[in-house]
Amino acid sequence: MKQIFLAAAGVLLSLGVYAQNQAKGYVYNDLNANGKLDKAEKGLAGISVTNGTDVVQTDQKGYYQLPVGDDQIIAVIKPAGYKVPLNEDNLPQFFYNHKPNGSPALKYKGVSPTGPLPKLVNFFLSPAKEDSNFTALIFGDPQAYNLEEMDYFAKGVVSEVEGTKRAVFGLSLGDLVGNDPSLFAPYTKAVKRVGIPWYNLIGNHDINFDVQDDRYSDESYEAHFGPADYAFNYGDVHFIILDDIIYPDPRGGKSYWGGLRAGQLEFVKNDLKYVPKNKLIVLAFHIPIGFAGENEGFREEDRIKLFDLLADYPNTLSLSAHTHNQKQLFFSEKDGWKQAKAHHHYNVGTTSGNWYSGELNEIGVPVSTMSDGTPKGYAFINFKGNQYTVDYKVAGKPKEYQLEIYTPRVLEKDKKTSAGIYANFFMGGEKDAVLYRIDGGSWKKMKYVLENDPGFLAALHKWDHTETLLTGRRPSLPAECKHLWRAPVPASLAPGEHTVEVKATDMFGKTYTQTAKYRILTR
Template sequence: MKLPAAWLCCLLLTTAPAWAAQTMVSGKVYLERDGKPGRGATDPGLAGVQVSNGQAIVKTAADGSYSLPVDDGQTVFVIKPDAYRFLLAIDGLPSFWRHYRPNGSPALKYGGIAATGESTRGWDFGLQPERRADSRKGLQMLVFTDSQTASLKDIGYYEQSIVGPLVGRTQARLGTTLGDIVSDDLSLYPAINKVTTRLGVPWFHVPGNHDLDFDAANDQQSLESWRNIYGPDTYAVEEGGASFVFLDDVVYDPNAKPKYVGGLRQDQFAFLETYLKGLHRDRLLVLGMHIPLFDAAPGKETFRRADRQRLFALLKDFRNVLVLSGHSHTQQHYYHGKADGWQGDRPLHEYNVGANCGAFWSGVKDAHGTPDSTMSDGTPKGYALLDIASNGTYRLQYRVAGAPASEQIGLHAPKVLRQGAYPAWGVYANVYMGEDASVVEYRIDGGAWQPMAQVRQPDPRLMVENVADDLATRLRGYDRSPEATASPHLWRGALPTGLAVGSHKVEVRATQPDGAVFTATTSYSLQPAQP
């Protein structure tokens, strides 16, 4: 018996057992030309497009057809290749998946997935050609995380401070939210999606620990309501010469405290193993997840170490890997090395992105009525930009919500010191994208540049807010600012007191490992005084 071409591709791309006894789905991946819903007579099939059930991967045959086994609870999705874009669903999100849940989800507070029925034929997926001629040559990506909206009012804050200033102004070709889209109220998904899709950017989501069905009996059922809206929880998208793999890394256990831990499931490893086999080792590989791969504190296993080691083993031969994570409501760069079990040629770069909501929409409101919400490490609320060049190199930037792109350093210095006093006071520079390899310098009144010392302590700017909250006899905001914690990107320079009486200009510059230079200025005054 001669097997169809799509089946031959299946056998080549997966190590799954014989599929004869399994339910099979079939359909075509096609090029949308006629502008009408569904595959029309003039919409040709696309060959060689990868389609997955979350474990196995097949490639479409010459006519765009595919066949794939599917189990109850699985989602079939397309791995979009470079130079194409997805059609949009009615909610404005990319349309690239379809659930197989014949009888629907078990009873859940937020509904889960409705019964899909037994139909398994005609599972067609449309793609359109990318409009840009240079679609394979790099891109810009918007990276959001932890919008963490608990109400429609929070969604209003998100729209005003994060999304609104970007509408009609972004050059991004795709975007992602790395989990905690809402804060446990999953009924808010349609409302926040309506805001996010105003950006007009294909948007891909990752689930977080605040996106779970907490009435689910187990981890397998804990994302039913999330998946009903956003599709597969583990999938890949190819764009601009890079591969993006989005991963659910929240393992739910209703009997544990806390009820989740970072980690990956067996089916996710099966998908990764199969997908990574087909990638060139020099291609940029970007992994997006919610819980960081590094542990939150020494000796505290916040991501299962066995899963981390298994993931590292799959990634070690790739020369260009970037991990993007959220969850912490702080911001830092982390480089996994041998001490973490990483065995690659060079350290694995993980960028833990600052939150859209900052410190959970807390703190004093600004003139527009939006909470300040500075994070505990002194980073203001905001989002990140990932720029990818045609050669696969990348650059990361942070954007403070509602501020110009030049706002990259937060400064704190005393306003006045006594002339001639012992120089025990300093200027502090919180370099939001700073890392250990950053070079941070300062100078006074245009003099010689001097190095600043990296310090692991709380940002004094946030400590001022903490003290103001402590001394206030009435609440200054709905929730007070978070207690300042040691910042991984704070530098200090001593302020000289032997200068002339009057005002003195302080300039700070930070040179990043990628060559980017940030600057900021402040001033302090010297006054004479008698004992």
């Protein structure tokens, strides 16, 4: 259950906490990682523990004490250089769910009654070698609505990262399933195959829709994954995971609203008290924290309050999914960001792509290109100290495949045309450099445009004009692409075949090239 707070005369009043108790316990150095206290093992000092709002640190003996109500989760915030236990599905076990009476009766089961608060709620951390240079694997919206689509997810995405040695942990950015929490179990079995610790985040298709109060919309999620808001450290990076799905929409209606609750902002404030200012802060959400012109339904005042809390942290990154497109957003001072260097928000492309639509590929999985022309895939975020770079990986394609060129196949010599050369640079943003040349000539700049992706439009036209049944399912309508460039296509060259080469450089200085061909004909 979420904690709901009202500000009254400067005091935070909890509506989600009834009978107040004190959770007490120790955080132990579990040297042999057996999950129990042995003679030589001592408590760990200076470890943060939270009830979802308050954050305290353990004393010299590893002892902590926190207020807890009848429906709260106590969690340890993993420090760098340690690991938490994993369950059989590789899900990190860093929390204790205190719900004496269990979840309310819901269509999909929530948390079973946990009984009285234990005398001690202890946590065990094991020493782990953590390099400050590491990589995390990021999935956006697996969002399977049934077991067939879960199989598409497993075959089309999970199978190619199974047993990865590149990433040290994974994170799914919400919409783990499609409106059916009974699919959480097959989802966890699928990501277990990756073979690394896997963190999760709640999305708007993971909630309990049969509730009238936002406090209870995450009950089934909690039963499978634990707290919807939590934090952990790895290397020089501090990760904060936040549920930004408010349901039901407080403005009225049966939908949801993107935003943060007062208790969540208090959690971030209390958590950051113990995080050094030189750390990289990575925040993960489901719904993008959009701004004017890019608002995906997120409450603006909550973003401003969050930015206030981050004002003293020069190294930040935030992540989201939800849109089934891919975008690079940058928040500046005019958007409420408090620093000269803009804040980067990466809206990650999804593993389900365009909701498992499109024709089936050679392995029987829908192509499912997203409506902005980005092929379905996932991201590797590479951390080096408190800095980062991102690699987007298109599922089923070589890692070098980072852009697609669209050009007419044939042109009539010297005849004026409205056609053009388009380049969709999947990780691109408006300020990136995208150049083109014809037949090895001089490089010229392409123009950044906000249009529909030509390849996605062509796929739709195929579905709408076919006279035979295609495999799979028709994709959705197109969306404006935020990483598309255009250049004129010359028809004045000699008759014959000509090669278009595009060179694109992303915000991290990585350069990619791609080629395409077209022909000039005479009558």
